[in-house]
Amino acid sequence: MKGRAARLAPVIDMSEQEEREAARQLGKCQAQLMQAEQKLADLQQYRDDYHKQWLNAGSQGVSGQWMIGYQRFLSQLEDAIAQQERSAAWHREVVTKARQAWQQRYARLEGLRKLVQRYRQEQRLVDDKHEQKQLDEMSQRLLQRARAY
Template identity: 65%
Template sequence: MAERAEREAARLFGQGQAQLTQAEAKLGELHQYFGDYQQQWMTQGSQGVSGQWLVNYQRFLSQLESAIGQQQRSVDWHRANLDKLRQQWQQRRARLDGLRKLVERYLQEARVAADKREQKLLDEFAQRLAGRPKQD
């Protein structure tokens, strides 16, 4: 059960990493798009723009900044979630390691006890053989 829990935690951690990577990529794309749009403003602005174009540009830029803000919050959430998933995985991994060590210790103790029993039986058997009268 502990192995299953550790594997599930590792799977969720990997999934969280993938989601964070996607969110960061989307944020990067939005920043790139924002930069491209600003460059378009520079190019268009040097040639002269209408009032309507400027209003539309400002409205779109505002919407884009809002989208960037929302995506940044998403990235922040995914980072926090990934930290939580990492902690859960590490805890389950530590528990699994502890249980494995405990099982190994019990197995070692059982081997030692079995070896002692076997040695005792061999000693008793040897004593019985030594106590028998010899037959010629």
């Protein structure tokens, strides 16, 4: 790497580190979202199972006290489900923001890489022109020497 491309190397290194950190953070947020959604699914399944037990017991007749206990527990379970739904929604937002942050850092990194590539191509053209000029000059000198003899 020469010139401008070489001067961008530390910027690219830093941008790569930022992109990797953003990707790691996104992965962590996605794992937390999966846990929150799994916990929500577990609570919902537990509620459904509990309701089935109630239907079973209810068909055989239950006491008023049992019914009050069931209603109280079901209410607490519904509250827990609502809270977990809010938690899962919050985690979804966090994942969305983490994904956007990663995408921004990735786009910046790719932009820098393309810029370095363009600088390298420009430098190659300059080098090729310089080399061609040297070859032309050497060719002219050889031709002049050959004519002199």
